[in-house]
Amino acid sequence: MNLASLFGRMAELEQTGRPFALATVVRTQGSTPQVVGAKLLVSGDDARGKAAGTLGGGCVEADAIAEARKVLREGGRSLRAHALTEDLAWNTGLVCGGTMWILAERGDDALSIGGRSVAPDLARAADGGPPLAMATLLHRRGRDVSFGGRAFVDAAGGVIGTLGDATLDGQAASAAIDQLPHGTPRVVPIDGERELLIDPVSGRPQLVIAGGGHVAMALARQAALLDFDVTVIEDRAEFADPARFGGARVVTGDVPSALASLDYGHAAFIVVATRGHKLDADCVLAAVTTRARYIGVLGSRRKTALLEKMLREDGIEEGRIRAIHAPVGLDLGGRTPAEIALSVLAEITQQRYQASGRPL
Secondary structure (H helix, E strand, O other): OOHHHHHHHHHHHHHOOOOEEEEEEEEEEOOOOOOOOOEEEEEOOOOOOOEEEOOOOHHHHHHHHHHHHHHHHHOOEEEEEEEOOHHHHHHHOOOOOOEEEEEEEEHHHHOEEOOEEOHHHHHHHHOOOOOEEEEEEEEEEOOEEEEEEEEEEEOOOOEEOOOOOHHHHHHHHHHHHHHOOOOOOEEEEOOOOEEEEEEEEOOOOEEEEEOOOHHHHHHHHHHHHOOOEEEEEEOOHHHOOHHHHOOOEEEEOOHHHHHHHOOOOOOEEEEEOOOOHHHHHHHHHHHOOOOOOEEEEOOOHHHHHHHHHHHHHOOOOHHHHOOEEOOOOOOOOOOOHHHHHHHHHHHHHHHHHOOOOOOO
């Protein structure tokens, strides 16, 4: 179940007065089957407690469901460490060896501030509306982790609720503004004993491809597997058939103008892959006027240098020039359109998750 469906389900359950509990991975250490922010929803619709989402499966997930059902019955919160020891990992199939800290709480505790429910706002955010970030304060002493409070931060830095003092609220707002463009959860240290889980809730990541050639075809199809909202812009009618791009949205017309006119969300990525250097350059000039945080350009290093020179001569600020990734993609050694697309999406994924790109 994707994020939009999960938060939509929570809003539906709340609106109809049916209780539910939410289990969330709030911290990890070592190798784990899920990342921070992973969620599992348990409703009280029947005695078994229906679950949606996943925390990685196996006995850890079964234990999290049991804890969620317990807080449904008794209230309160449960925050437990689940160590995937070698014996446990081997017997359950979770051969990871790390530790996951899972917070289980009732829906009205997780998604309400001062008696006001933010479940509808979160459902709209996950469906492509104004994004929100959940900021959860965690107290840590050794391996013991406890819940310290929660607030919500909107895209303008407005804070709903409080974490206990103005300084913490300001730190949460700043961390949320930094993380919202990535659209992925992250734990931010505050000091030696406190940290914040910043959990952005926004629509699907957006990939806009300028050009409709062979690389664009491969990019669109692979990005769909990664749950991107894909748009292809192409000015040649014979190349603008949506069937070529696995059903992606196709916009026809002047490519640079269309590129500049689209509505870009917080997690927006542009890849310029047209049929010629002049058209590429015009597309880059259009792309830097948008809010897209990543602009990738296919081509050589010489082409990259010429593009940068052109942008500086046109007075484009350095911050936007640094958003350009050219030549686009990670060096994976491939040369076919599918391999090039893989290298581009690998770099985009690395940027989204703020990962190192090193071997696992």
